[in-house]
Amino acid sequence: MSLNEMIREVLAIVEDRLQTSHIAVQAELNEKLPEVIADRAQLQQVILNLIRNAVEAMSSVPESTLHLKTEIEDAQHVLITVQDSGPGIDPKNAKRIFERFFTTKSQGMGMGLAISRSIIEAHNGHLLAEAGPHQGALFRISLPIESRKRDEA
Numbered sequence: 001m002s003l004n005e006m007i008r009e010v011l012a013i014v015e016d017r018l019q020t021s022h023i024a025v026q027a028e029l030n031e032k033l034p035e036v037i038a039d040r041a042q043l044q045q046v047i048l049n050l051i052r053n054a055v056e057a058m059s060s061v062p063e064s065t066l067h068l069k070t071e072i073e074d075a076q077h078v079l080i081t082v083q084d085s086g087p088g089i090d091p092k093n094a095k096r097i098f099e100r101f102f103t104t105k106s107q108g109m110g111m112g113l114a115i116s117r118s119i120i121e122a123h124n125g126h127l128l129a130e131a132g133p134h135q136g137a138l139f140r141i142s143l144p145i146e147s148r149k150r151d152e153a
Contacts, residue, residue: 003070098129
């Protein structure tokens with residue numbers, strides 16, 4: 001599966017929302033990225049969740065930018081990075097953001113990031129979150145190039 005193609009599809013889904021929210025998108029998609037064996041719909045759901053969270057986080061920030069990047073992490077892994085220019089991750093919540101039912105949103109259920117992490121782990125990958133280098137939140141998805149869902153292995 002082409003990760004770049006999947007990311008472009010997700011961006012097309014949220015294009016109207018990004019435009020109405022005045023969020024610029026910077027996508028650096030490595031065209032020499034190897035394909036991974038993965039469930040396309042599940043990975044789309046993860047990327048869609050991260051982008052929706054970023055859009056919501058940037059709702060109060062003028063001139064917001066969403067950065068998406070794909071790259072070869074090492075000989076066995078690819079890396080997808082989703083970074084926003086929102087207020088970032090509160091350090092007191094950093095260790096809890098992937099817990100089920102933990103949310104900082106008034107209308108949130110606290111399931112999106114927990115489910116996203118479990119999907120990535122089911123593909124023998126990792127989903128990590130950290131503060132962005134200048135501001136905002138930075139999410140890193142590392143997937144093995146020969147990724148397979150555990151239940152299919």
